[in-house]
Every structure is written in structure tokens, then in C-alpha cells.
Amino acid sequence: MARHEDSNTLPTTYNMKLGPVLFDVTGSVDSEFNDNIGLTNSGQKSDFLVTPEVGIGIRWPVTESNTLSFNTSLGYTRYFIHPQFDSANILVSPDSELAFNLFVGDFKFTFHDTFSYQQDPVNEGAFSNVVTFDRFTNDAGITGVWDLNQAVLTLSYDHITFISTGIQDASGAQLSDPGALDFSADQVAASAEFHVTSTLSGGVEAAASTRSYDDFGGNYTQLSAGPFARVQLTQYIRVQASAGFQTIHSPDNSLQAGQILPANVFTPGSSAGTDSSYYADLTFDHQVNKYFIHHLSLGHELELGLLGDQSDVYYANYTASWKASSWLNIALTLGYQDVAEEGALVGVSPYSMFNAGIQASFPITKSITGAVIYQFNDKFAEDDAQSYEQNEVGLNLTYQF
DSSP, X not given: OHHHHHHTOOOSOOSEEETTEEEEEEEEEEEEEESOTTOOSSSOOOEEEEEEEEEEEEEEEOSSSOEEEEEEEEEOOEESSOGGGSOSSOEEEEEEEEEEEEEEXXXXXXXXXXXXXXXXOTTOTTOOSEEEEEEEEEEEEEEEEEEOSSEEEEEEEEEEEEEEEEEEETTSOBOSOGGGGOEEEEEEEEEEEEEOSSSEEEEEEEEEEEEEETTSOSOEEEEEEEEXXXXXXXXXXXXXXXXXXXXXXXXXOOOOTTSSSOTTTSEEOOOOEEEEEEEEEEEEEEEOSSSEEEEEEEEEEEEEOTTSOEEEEEEEEEEEEEEOSSSOEEEEEEEEXXXXXXXXXXEOOOEEEEEEEEEEEEESSSSXXXXXXXXXXXXXXXXXXXXXXXXXXXXXXXXXX
């Protein structure tokens, strides 16, 4: 019942109500200076970017226990010095989602469709010498949870569609065949969690997925399985750990030089085979006091990238949130990845990626909030042509209608 009540908590902030339906509409403007928009190692291009956005949140409690929700943000990016990189389409934020929670006895079913349309390539670590990467992602699925008090069983299915509509390199040229990256994937995941004590729970989890590219034959398959545990060490410290076996199988495919990405950055090639390894994750959550919370995650995994590349990844991520005063909130993010390519649809140099960001948020008026943001991205690749440094300084203004 506690889980039922938590899942049905209605938002306390909204600016329009039509019957039982609550609407939350916001407007925002992101302004940014970027000293390396092309993610290049030499001949960096800088620019000023402005992205106006409209945020829409809708929540409809269909019944006392079942809720329909919708969230999205729509925007457009303008480059002032290099307008050839302006958004070709409306951008849709990665957290956009249509979801319906349905409770039936001891069962909870969540039907969801998450979707986005993005152009910033920096989150795709394998990419270098690219300014814009226009892509649409849609993930539709269902998750079922059976709550047996001492045990919780979970089963989920997702169908993922990925469509690449354009890739521009640092010269402004459009690559010849971005659609070669288009794929669809299906994933099934299951877990069984058992509550040993009020502070200790553990269980087993497993996942299987297949991916097929529209332009190439054969399926990429992934399998993983292993145990996990959660421990509430104190009222303010929680530790989670998971580990297990992982395997990825790739078919034999090939591409032409420059078909997807600049030929001077990626070497065309083909590879096939099966790579097996382990995954492991250790996560700490610590609430120091009511003002400061931080989170640390360390781990290793095999990862199937957008290019069909199999990556052996070690990672460390840290986030912190500090309520410095009644009007100032500070957020910090640090991330590190060490990536070795085990096999690829397109050859990618092994690399390490370091990210650091800080954000200071503050109210300006009753309806307007502001945030000053700094982001640093540093990629070290064995091939110097794929290395780069990037600094971003920005200001965000959000208006709550």
C-alpha cells in the first residue's frame, strides 16, 4: 500500500486544471558559449548557442489508483556564428514520456512510451569531429511488478526504434548515409527481489536483447544475468551491488569509407564473433544532512554502441546536490569512462572520457528561476584525431506560468 500511495502522489505545482487533469507549462531559454562545437583535436570552432524551450507536463488520475502522465520539452537550437548547424527539426528532450500506471490487486503494470529527438553528439563517446547528430529514439514497453511483500517479481519488455536523420562534420558537410545507423531492438528483463530483513534485500536479475540494423543482415544479441543486493547501512547511507555474466554476439557486416562518419576518423571494416565478460556495479547513496546529498557509482560492463561496436567499459560517476542557502542550490557531476573496443561495425579507437559539470540554481522572481552552468568534456583517444577538449558555459532562465 505504501508503494501505491507513493506512485499516486499528485504534483503540488501546476498552472492549469481541467476537471481532474493537471497541466504544468514552463518556458525556458538556454544560452551557451561552446569553445569546440565540432569535437575536434585541432582547428576548433567556437560559437554562441541559444535554445528556447517549452515544457509540458500533464497528469490525469484516471481512478484513485491509476494515473496517466505525459511529460516533454520542445526546443530549437540557434548557432549565431555558424548558422549551418541550426536545428533542422524541433528538438524533443530525452525525458519525454507517456506513461500509464495500472494497479490490479498485488500487481502494478506500467505502460510507457519514451521518445526524443536530439542533435548534440557529445553523449556518444565514440563520436569525434562531428557537430550535429540528428536522431530519433523511441522506446515503447510494459513493466509488470508482482508484490508479494517479502518478494517482488518484475518482468519487462521494450521495443526500441532508432532513426538517424543527419550527421554534420566540422566542415559543415552532411555525411552520405546517416540512415545506415537505423536499427530496431527488442529487450526482455526480469528480476526477483527478496526482503531478508528491513534493511537488507537481494535477488537475481537477467536480461536478453536483439538488435537489427535496417541496412545490414544479421542480429546483434546481448545476454546478462547475475545476483544483486541492497543494504541500508544507516538511516542516511545505502549501498547497492550487482554482478554477473555478460555476452554480446555480433554478425559480420561492412561499410564503405565515409558512409557514416568522416573517413579520417573511422576506419571501415567488418567484424564478427562473441565477446563474454562480467558486469559489476557498486553504488553508494549518502545523505550527509538535509542540505547535502551525494551519490557514487563504480563499475564495469560490456556495452553495445550505436555503431555496432562492442565496448569493454570501466566507469566511475559522482553526483552531489547542496542546498547552500534558502535561495541557492548547487549541483556537481563528475564522470570517467575507460573504453576499449572489442569489435565494431566501424573501427573506433580505444579512448577515455572525463566529464565535469557544475550548476548553480537560484530564484530571480516568484515565477522566474535562473541557473549558471559550466561543463567540461575531455576525450583521450589512442588515435589523436579522435581526441578533443570542450568547454561550455551557459545561463538558463525558466519561467513558470
